[in-house]
Amino acid sequence: MATSDFVLGGLASVGATFFTNPIEVIKTRIQLQGELAARGSYVEPYKGIVHAFITVAKNDGMLGLQKGLVPALYFQFIIxxxxxSIYTTAVEKHWMHNKNGEISYGLGLMWGAIGGVVGSYCSSPFFMIKTQLQSQAAKQIAVGYxxxxxxxxxxxxxxxxxNGIVGLWRGSLAALPRAAVGSxxxxxxxxxxxxxxxxxDFVTHPTYNSFCAGLIAGSIMSVAITPPDVISTRLYNQGVDAQGRGLYYKGWLDCCFKILRTEGVYGMYxxxxxxxxxxxxxxxxVLLFFDELIAMRQKYQ
Structure with a gap:
């Protein structure tokens, strides 16, 4: 694994996070509202994306839309x-190619999942802190713990x-399915x-090619990752007792079953x-910045 690829991968994600953190705040709040309550039985302070932006800005101030930015930057850099870097190493070593020399979707899934799992586990404390800071809100619009x-x-x-080191990595194993599926x-x-x-020959220009491929990849990823992302948000944000045990959920499966039982499939999405x-x-x-940074590195080598 090239050290430069490791650093460039982190820098690419940091640049993207400045732009996307506000919507991450909105996503976290919406995922937490109505936690373990039947649909239609609770007050919804966030009635859609646009309304949520206005509500957060009005009650928490404009800076409220960038809550959790610092741990989000750490999390994105590490993961x-x-x-x-694992992806580029797999491509360069032809670990993602089949016998015909073509990139295999199945092998891509495997190496993407491996990279996601490793990165997710190492960055878990920052994801937890990011989630907890993003959920903090003015009393009148507070949701979740x-x-x-x-x-x-x-x-x-x-x-x-x-809770020691164990407390910092609470929920890390439960977050691995999210990382494996999404990545x-x-x-x-x-x-x-x-x-x-x-x-x-649909899109051959390197920059446009990376942009289009990244957009399609992000669309597929969002469909796959939402249910495990909801579970991760709930697990990381829940409070804990004196022994460090979650107040609402015992683990990934317990969280999944409780959401389905009380909120239905809608709750998972x-x-x-x-x-x-x-x-x-x-x-x-992220993928566009990463490809551009790789191109710049190769140009000046």
Missing amino acids: NSFRL QHTHTSMMGALSEIYKK GAQIATFGKTKAMLQEY KGFWANYLRIAPHSTL
């Missing part, structure tokens, strides 16, 4: 450093003092789509459009 963090470092210190779908689709667009509007442009920008 995408692993994902994208409300933590009292004032900063990323304060949150990390508080959790470590109460696998994105990386496999991106590699295969790039090759097909070039092979059939809460925040889908917000997720799509975040993932599609974020995926496009």
Whole structure:
């Protein structure tokens, strides 16, 4: 794995996160509203994406739309450093190619999932803090369990003092299905789509090719990742008792069953459009920035 690819993968995601974090805040709030309540039985402070933007800006201020930005940058840098560097290594070593020399979608899924799982586990504490900070809101629009963090470092210190290293990695194993599904779908689709667009002369310009492939990959990813993303958001945001055990859910499967039982299939797709509007442009920008940074590195070598 090239060190430069590791760094470039992280930098590409950091650039994209500045643009997409506000929609991530909206997505988190929508996923948490009506937690474990039947549809139509609760007050909805966020009645759609546009209304949610206005509501957050009005009650939390414009800076409220960038809540959790710092841990989000750390999370994105770490997870995408692993994902994208593993992806490029797999491509360069021809680990993603079949016997005919073509990129295999199945192998792309496998290597994308591996990169996502490694990156997700290593970056898990920052994803948890990001989620908890993004959910914090003014009392009149608060949804989900409300933590009292004032900063990323304060949150990390508080959790470590109460529950140690285990507390910082709480929910990390449950987040692995999210990472495997989302990353696998994105990386496999991106590699295969790039090759097909070039092979059939649809989009051959390198920048446009990366942009189109990234957009398609992000669309596929958003459909695949929403249910495990809802579960991860709920698990990371829930409060814990004195022994560090979750107040609402015991784990991934328990969370899944409780959501389906109380909220139905609809609950598993809460925040889908917000997720799509975040993932599609974020995926496009990350993969585009990454390809452009790789091209720049090769140009000046």
